[in-house]
Amino acid sequence: xDPSVEPRWLSAEEQQAWLAFxxxxxxxxxxxxxxxxxxxGVSHFEYMVLAGLxxxxxxxxxxxxxxxxxxxGLPRLSQVVGRLEKRGWVRRSPDPTDGRSTLATLTESGxxxxxxxxxxxxxxxxxxxxxxxxRAQSRQLSEISQRVMRAIHPETGCPGSND
Numbered sequence: 001x002d003p004s005v006e007p008r009w010l011s012a013e014e015q016q017a018w019l020a021f022x023x024x025x026x027x028x029x030x031x032x033x034x035x036x037x038x039x040x041g042v043s044h045f046e047y048m049v050l051a052g053l054x055x056x057x058x059x060x061x062x063x064x065x066x067x068x069x070x071x072x073g074l075p076r077l078s079q080v081v082g083r084l085e086k087r088g089w090v091r092r093s094p095d096p097t098d099g100r101s102t103l104a105t106l107t108e109s110g111x112x113x114x115x116x117x118x119x120x121x122x123x124x125x126x127x128x129x130x131x132x133x134x135r136a137q138s139r140q141l142s143e144i145s146q147r148v149m150r151a152i153h154p155e156t157g158c159p160g161s162n163d
Contacts, residue, residue: 035124040117053106
């Protein structure tokens with residue numbers, strides 16, 4: 001940024017909105033992680049990996065695609081998938097169509113873990129995010145989130161969006 005150009009400071013209203021948004025970004029993941037650890041013995045990140053595999057065709061994704069879905073780098077994802085493999089919930093194998101890639105597949109045991117874990121997780125999401133909002137606010141949250149994600153990642157947009 002050109003040091004001779006005055007920064008575009010936030011207005012008081014924008015500052016208030018920003019601090020509220022930062023608070024949500026910091027506290028919501030921790031609250032979801034706490035619920036999942038307490039009720040199911042998995043972290044939020046582990047659950048997102050399992051859920052991402054459960055929604056994929058054949059319950060299988062390339063590790064690189066799974067990393068994108070989980071908003072993670074490959075090294076972190078590889079460590080987590082290794083832990084999930086030890087629990088018997090995920091299996092890794094070479095991609096037969098591309099020897100440089102590795103596939104992650106959700107096992108039957110892993111699918112059962114997702115099925116057992118999902119109701120508590122969705123209830124936490126509902127009570128923490130959607131119950132405090134009106135239907136109109138929920139729609140606004142979706143639109144706002146998609147716009148912010150497009151600003152952050154114009155090429156990929158927001159997971160779950162209809163764009």
